[in-house]
Amino acid sequence: MTIQTRTIEYTHGGITFEGLLVWDDAFDAPRPAVAVAHAWAGRSSFEDDKARALAGLGYVGFAMDVYGKGRRGATREENAALMTPLMQDRPMLQARLGAALQALAAQPEVDRQRLAAIGFCFGGLSVLDMARCGLPLRGVVSFHGLFLPPGNTAGRRIAAKVLALHGWDDPMVKPEAVLAFAQEMTEAGADWQLHAYGGTMHAFTNPEANDPSFGTVYNACADARSWSAMRGFLGEVLS
Template identity: 80%
Template sequence: MTIQTRSILYTHEGHTFEGVLAWDDAQSGARPAVAVAHAWAGRTDFELGKARALAELGYVGFAMDVYGQGKRGHSKEENAALMTPLVQNRPLLQARLGAALQALQAQPEVDAARTAAIGFCFGGLSVLDMARCGLPVRGVVSFHGLFTPPGNTAGRRISAKVLALHGWDDPMAPPDAVLAFAREMSEAGADWQLHAYGGTLHAFTNPEANDPDFGTVYSARADARSWAAMRAFLAEVLA
């Protein structure tokens, strides 16, 4: 097994974005693919590591980019400045996610009919929006994602399967938001699941998260449990 990577450039409304594809070159032919939506800092080594890990599982991994080529945040303030305009303009976010998915599905290693998406924090919100707006994915997995509905998909049916992996003590998505998300998914007719991890805060999959006052703390236990849940989910939806 040798995991290969290459950059994929794609455009939307005159802006250039750069994702990174990861695949196992020991395999041949088209195979299922999983897009990885980034957290609020932009596409970093964290998301690339997840794309590579997915390639090790036999998928094509794709670390997406919705900020623009080379755009990264290096502080809470910079991250918020990059994320907030897209959280406030969900149709634009959804369109950029659609452009990334289209770029992924066009790659020769990819079975375009068998794609899914996973995302972390802001990326969790992003993949939930992929399901909400009907992008052609079989399933989405949100890791400690934000549940705020987009406002432009009310009344729409959700055909993609949905898995939300959530820290119950996450201050950025408190229990009221979780219950509202459950109602939204049910009203949309989604095949949805929610795994809530007790005693767990936001960003529980990120080993560098260690800011209790901000509500972001790594949990090795929740990290392992959520990855195992994702693996089972992907095996089901991409079979």
């Protein structure tokens, strides 16, 4: 078993994006693939490492990029400046996510009939939008994602299965937003699950998160539990 990687460039709207593909070369036939949507700072070692971990589980992992090649934030202000335009233009975000998924599906290592996506924070919102707008995914997993609906998918049915992994004490996603999300998923006819972790704030999977005043705190127990839940979910939807 050897984990292999390569960067993949793809374009949309005249912008070049760069993702990281990761796979185990012990498999000869195309494998089910899982796209990884990044948090608000842009594609980083965090998402790349998640793609590597997915490859270790036997999937093809792909750390996506929706900001553009080399565009990363280093401060809250820079991160917000990158994320906000896409939060305000969700069709643009969805189109970029679609371009990334199309690039993934085109790779020879990938079984394009068995695709899923996971995402963290802003990436959690992103994968929910991938399901909302009907991209060809079997399932999506949102880790401490934002639940704000996009405004352009009301009335559409959601075919992808949905797993939302949420910190109950997340100040960015209040209980009323959780209930609204549940209602949205139900009205869309989705096969959905919600796991809420008590005593857990936003960004609970990120070991570098340690800012209670901002609401971002790592929680090792919730991190392990959520990854285990994801493994079971992917085993179901990509079998």
